[in-house]
Amino acid sequence: RLPAAVDSFAKAKGSHFPSPDFWGKEIVYSIQVDRFNDGSPSNNDPAPSEAEWNRIPGLRHGGDLKGIEQRLDYLKDLGITTLWLTPIFKHNGSYHGYCATNPTDVDPGFGSREELRNLVSEAHARNIKVVLDVVVNHLCDNQSSYVKHADHARCSNDLNTANWTGADASSPAQGELAMGDSFFPAFRRPEFFNRCGSNSGSDTSGQGAETMYGDFSSGMFDYNTRNRDFQEIFTNLHKWWIAYADVDGFRLDAAKHVTEDYLAYFSTHVRDYAKTLGKDNFYIVGEVAASPDWSARRLGTMQTHVENPSLHGNVPQSLLSSIWDLQPTYLSHQAARFPGMNAIYDFIFSGDSRDYLVGKSSGARIESFYRSQDYQMLAQQSDPRLNWKVLEIHDWPRIVSDSPDDLWKSKLALSYLATVPGIPVIYYGMEQGFNGRCLDEAFAVKGAKESIRSFCQGGDDAMKRQDMFMGSPWRLGSTVPAIRDLAYVGPRDAASSLGWQEDPMLNRDHDVYRTAKRMNHLRASCSPLHQGDTFYSWHETSNSGILAFSRIDAGKEMLVIVNNSSVPLPIPSLTIKSGGSFDFQNVENDLEKAKASSFTASFHGLKVEGNSVAVFARAEDLGPYNEDLKLRLCK
Template sequence: MKASHHWWQTDVVYQIYPRSFQDSNGDGIGDLPGIRQRLDYLQWLGIDAIWLSPIFPSPMADFGYDVANYVDVDPMFGTLAELDQLVSEAHQRGMRVLLDLVPNHSSDEHPWFVAARSSRDNPYRDWYIWRDPAPDGGPPNNWLSHFGGPAWSLDPTTGQYYLHLFDPKQADLNWRNPAVRQAIYDAMRFWFARGIDGFRIDVIWMLIKHPDLPDNPPDPQWKPGQPEQHRLLRRHDQHQPEVHAIIREMRMVADEYQDRVLIGEIYLPIDDLVAYYGENLDGVHLPFNFNLVTLGEWNAHAIRALVEHYERALPPGGWPNWVLGNHDQPRVASRLGQSMARLAQMLLLTLRGTPTLYYGDELGMEDVPIPSELVVDPQGIRTPGHGRDPERTPMQWDATPGAGFTTGTPWLPLAVDYPSRNVTRQQDDPQSMLALTHHLLELRRASAALNRGSYATVATSEPDLFAYLRQAGGEQVLVILNMGATPVTLDLSSVGPTGTIAASTGMQRTGHVTLDAVMLDAVEGLVIAIDED
């Protein structure tokens, strides 16, 4: 049966923020040799594929998301040869390696932009988006940067504004120019030829802008005191219909190579998100589904409705995926609390589709308060209180100084709880978040029903309960999540008469259960293997 599924459907993806995972040389910044040192841990944990946030040469204005060369490695992280070695050793362990492609914008220090801003008639001028000032001398339209302030900066040399939907040092590329598209596709081929298994593609839904660059309308939901960059609806600077033709071209490049994957970063409602699979499943293989990350109400009703909506909206043959955290969002344990984070981990690893884990979430790592003088994230600098440094702090490996991450001074402060919340300690604790994650990953890999089976909601009379059935062949696995603050006893005999507890988020529970009286503690989840008749 597994032969009918691609690896990216049955594997678990693990996001590594390279600056924060493992420092091998004591400079306080994680690097490629450090990641290679931790491959055994990732293999033990049960990870099948690692996705590396950007490692390309960069001035680091946005920590690698401002690319100055798409076909090399920044010396801060290592060398091209060291990346090749990492890929080789990962492949030897049966693990895949994905890179983070950043095609919407380049660094203003990229040779393309340096040439483009040198004169209006330079051959690279049309590689970026330039416009004359408005009649009052200001920006060409009212578009706002995601980091705060106008999305335009005036270039004094040529007297025109250039577009940057993020930092001024991240100039937006003009994807209506075929030469730009060819250059990025050639970069993709460079990495595919070196054995890279796929790309997570940054802000893919923003690649094409409205050709006339009209003003964006105001957002009627915005209120004073909220971040200024949210006061407009992004009607014209993202999610344009022409983007799908671009994505089809990217897919054609990936399809030149065997069994590669494209994962698109897309923050859109479900009904818009699913369009990125493509009309004939010729878009990205996995449009990232962040709806568990952005869900406003974390309760059984809201999550059940979300899962059912997503399952209905998927195009025929489209494969689902789920995400709980990443480098741009507060950590799940900080959003939900430790107990609910355990329940969320069970949800992530038992729903139908490909799960993506963010480094450290297997420990229940929490956001780390960053003193204002130590803030380095450009979004946090330009919009105080809304930075992303807190969820990017170093991985907590052990209780030694530097948390086992570095022998030097870490680039961001360590969490105060690292002596007690770390890999070494949690590996020895059968009740830890790490032990739970490890067990769920083992269970998922061994179970065809969890790994690639069907999904069906199971009705219950309890409003705080979310239950669903995963099935493949004759194997059935029941997942029950009690998101309420009180214990419950359920009659789920409609699913089957008996079963065996395979996992619990609470105290270790094992053994046979009769499904006409299943007991769950408050904020507890169970995975039950249904006995065959």
């Protein structure tokens, strides 16, 4: 199957697209595929009847792969270099795609294999990489059920003990699963599933045995990721997408909930295979919403010495056995001489940053984590510059959800993302000020069901996943007045045929978009911002005030001053790492300079505007003023 995919790609597209040398320079745009753009109305679900209008928020709205392809030039203009697509494989009909039923084909509501390959090819033509979302924890099947229920707690604890001791993954407390006719054939083996039964919400969100071995919910069957046959089959199925579609990376959904040996096997063999196609730095990032020690056991070196795994931290025996088997393979990989995932979400830093930006905590928490043993433990496993930094994702409310008209907060968030260490992830619509809020005036006259109005008062996931295309049924609010005026909740209209430059949902004439574009291009041009070290030089103890830090690379130092308050604040004198006497210059304003002397930068009364970020660099490190972007890029 893999050789045929390679031959098919060679005939259709030629050679595979190479990996970037350093993923830390990338700027990621996160796309909820169903909600982004409808490029092929012919593959949409039938419109709901009037009696079903109360279900509109949770239905499929029509976004697809063709719709993403139509907007690649918009994303290029924004400064995006990598796309992360939510799952596009066949699933149970849910709009989000996280209930996969067949990982070997594209869900027809999103398009076809050929459309995925064309999307990736067109993205590569613009030097934009594509990362696919892979559901590694479970398989869904509505026709399958337990005919004998498990002893949930005992089953989970038995399997967890087996993982730590290296014993076989089985338990007399496991349930018996009756697999329906539609069950994915390659996985139609009971031993491929843990069969411990359904979790409670606290089981899944916690760090007990149940979170790794229980089903998220009824119909979502938890993989037995200790099974070696399963590991090999699952990994080979996903290698195929690299060969066929030329994708550049995988984002592993729910990586917290699977065994460490599985992540080592998958990551090592996927990278090794991608290397044979010319992708010698294939990127694997995992969602691990857990404590740092859980993350460390899944990341990079996985708390082991890569050349001598006998030297290790607190890790399961099953992982050690796997690493010994994998060692010859991963040590032969020049760009990734480790068994685990390349990167994770930096959830602690991201959460602390979000709280600071909205005024719920001080910047001291951000600096404290950066200096903590937890941070150092994670940094010892893998390059922290490769971790994803997020302020919004599809599971979190929009950062301006509590201040839905605050355009300045939208600008602040985007500016901050571009200047902090790690890879920034812009959640779709962030650059258009999306706030995840319903507007009373947006309800269609006939579709304004009270049940939808009540729904809008809650915190359901659909509020975090508003539509971004005209003709769609779930267009919510924005901090940008021109985008807010497009809000609509009701029956679906005809899809827009406008090109991206005329599309009102892709408005590029407001300050939020211009800020995002300006800061993305600044980050891309300045090596201190995308690959430099970080030195924190100032924070307030209150929840409102200035946070300042330096970004430093190859002797070049840039100063970043963040103000999360609503009023201008004077910039304090800052300790810097550069010696000598010279001037720092505001990249947006030639008249604003700071005097550097004796490892101190003095700003002599200069202020940073409220809800703003000011960036300073040496004048000799900056190029000419860019009239389009309204700043000086780095040379």
